[in-house]
Amino acid sequence: MINSFDFLLPTKIRYGTGIIQVLGEELKLLNAKNVMVITDKVLAKTEMAERLAGLIQKEGIRFIMYDGIEANPKDYNVEACAEKAREESIDTLVAFGGGSPIDAAKAVAVLARQGGKVRSYQGKGKIKDDCLPLLTIPTTAGTGSEVTFSSVITDTEERFKFTIKSTAIAAKTAIIDPELTLTVPPLITAATGIDALTHAIEGYTANCTEPIAEAVGLYAVEYIAKNIVEAVRNGSNLEARDKMMMGSLLAGLSFSHADVASVHCMAEALGSIYDAPHGMCNAILLPYVMEYSLPAAEHKYARIARAMGIDETNDSKAAVKGIELIRQLSQEIGLPGIKSLNVSPDDFELLAEMSVKNGSNDSNPRAITRDGYVMLFNQAYQG
Numbered sequence: 001m002i003n004s005f006d007f008l009l010p011t012k013i014r015y016g017t018g019i020i021q022v023l024g025e026e027l028k029l030l031n032a033k034n035v036m037v038i039t040d041k042v043l044a045k046t047e048m049a050e051r052l053a054g055l056i057q058k059e060g061i062r063f064i065m066y067d068g069i070e071a072n073p074k075d076y077n078v079e080a081c082a083e084k085a086r087e088e089s090i091d092t093l094v095a096f097g098g099g100s101p102i103d104a105a106k107a108v109a110v111l112a113r114q115g116g117k118v119r120s121y122q123g124k125g126k127i128k129d130d131c132l133p134l135l136t137i138p139t140t141a142g143t144g145s146e147v148t149f150s151s152v153i154t155d156t157e158e159r160f161k162f163t164i165k166s167t168a169i170a171a172k173t174a175i176i177d178p179e180l181t182l183t184v185p186p187l188i189t190a191a192t193g194i195d196a197l198t199h200a201i202e203g204y205t206a207n208c209t210e211p212i213a214e215a216v217g218l219y220a221v222e223y224i225a226k227n228i229v230e231a232v233r234n235g236s237n238l239e240a241r242d243k244m245m246m247g248s249l250l251a252g253l254s255f256s257h258a259d260v261a262s263v264h265c266m267a268e269a270l271g272s273i274y275d276a277p278h279g280m281c282n283a284i285l286l287p288y289v290m291e292y293s294l295p296a297a298e299h300k301y302a303r304i305a306r307a308m309g310i311d312e313t314n315d316s317k318a319a320v321k322g323i324e325l326i327r328q329l330s331q332e333i334g335l336p337g338i339k340s341l342n343v344s345p346d347d348f349e350l351l352a353e354m355s356v357k358n359g360s361n362d363s364n365p366r367a368i369t370r371d372g373y374v375m376l377f378n379q380a381y382q383g
C-alpha cells in the first residue's frame with residue numbers, strides 16, 4: 001500500500017528558452033509596484049542584470065537592486081536586506097541568482113513582514129502566511145530553490161547552517177530560462193549540477209518520499225547524468241543547458257516534497273565550518289554516502305543506475321556500477337577531492353556531530369549515527 005501524503009505546489013512555473021521576457025507581465029500579475037531585486041555582487045554587474053532592469057522598467061515598475069548576498073547566505077545578509085526592504089516599503093521581491101540569493105530572498109520575505117531574527121524561524125511551521133510575494137529567477141541549474149519550500153541560512157555566531165521550511169516562503173512565480181545559464185563557468189556548472197543530482201537521488205530515496213517525488217526524482221537523474229558532462233565542457237550548448245535546467249527543476253520538486261538526506265547533512269556541516277561551495281561538498285560525499293546506504297536502497301540505486309544509462313538487469317551489480325559512474329562523472333567534470341577544501345581531520349568529530357543534528361538525518365534510507373558520519377568523513381578524506 002502507498003502511504004497517504006499531501007502534494008502542494010504553490011509556485012507557478014514558467015519554463016522555457018527566452019521566457020525571461022515575461023518578467024514584467026508576471027510582476028504585474030503579482031500587483032508589484034515597488035520591487036527589490038535580490039542578488040549577489042557578481043551577478044549585479046552582468047548584462048543579464050541590465051536586461052532584467054530593462055524588463056522591469058519597461059512596465060513602469062519602481063525597483064532597487066540589492067546585491068549584498070554572499071555565498072552560503074549569512075544571517076546578517078538576510079537581516080540587513082530585510083531592513084532595507086522595510087525602509088523602502090518594498091511590496092514584491094525578485095530573487096535573481098543561484099541558491100544563495102534565492103534562499104536569502106525567501107528568508108527576507110518572512111523578516112520584512114514578520115520582523116525578528118532569522119534564526120528564530122528555524123525548522124518547520126514557525127512562519128505565518130504573511131510574507132512578501134516572491135518571484136524567483138534561477139541562473140544556475142542546481143539549487144531547485146526556485147520551487148522549494150526551504151531556505152538554508154548560516155548562523156555566523158554558531159557556525160551552523162539551519163533550514164527554514166514552510167510552504168509560506170515558496171515563490172509565487174518561478175521564471176526558469178535555461179538561456180540564463182549559458183555563461184555559467186565550467187566549475188560552477190559542475191558543482192551545481194552535482195548538487196541537483198544529489199537532490200534527485202536523495203529525494204527519490206528519502207525515507208519520507210512518495211510516488212510523485214520518486215517519479216520526478218528518477219526522471220531528474222536521467223536528465224542530469226546524461227547532460228552534465230556536455231554542459232560543463234561546452235557551456236554554450238543550449239540543449240545540454242536546457243536539460244540540466246529541467247533536471248534541476250525536477251530534482252527541486254522531488255526533494256521539496258520528500259527531503260534531502262545524509263549527503264546534505266554532511267555537506268551543510270562542511271559549508272558551515274569552511275564556507276565551502278555547497279555543490280562541491282555534495283560531489284565529494286555523494287558516492288561515500290551511497291556506498292554506506294546501499295544495503296537499504298539497493299533496488300532504488302539500481303533504478304538510478306539504469307536511469308543514468310547503465311544496462312544491467314541484476315540489481316546489486318547495477319547499484320554498484322551506478323555509484324562508480326557517479327564517481328567517474330565528478331572526476332570527468334573536474335570536481336576536486338575533499339582536501340581542496342583544506343579540511344582538517346581534527347574537525348571530523350564536530351562535523352559528524354553537526355551532521356547527526358541536521359533535520360534531514362532521519363531521512364537517509366539507512367540509519368546513521370555520529371560514529372557513522374566520522375567514518376564517512378574519514379573515507380572521503382582518504383579518497
Ligand SMILES: [Fe+2]
Nearest residue numbers: 195199264278
Ligand atoms: Fe543542495
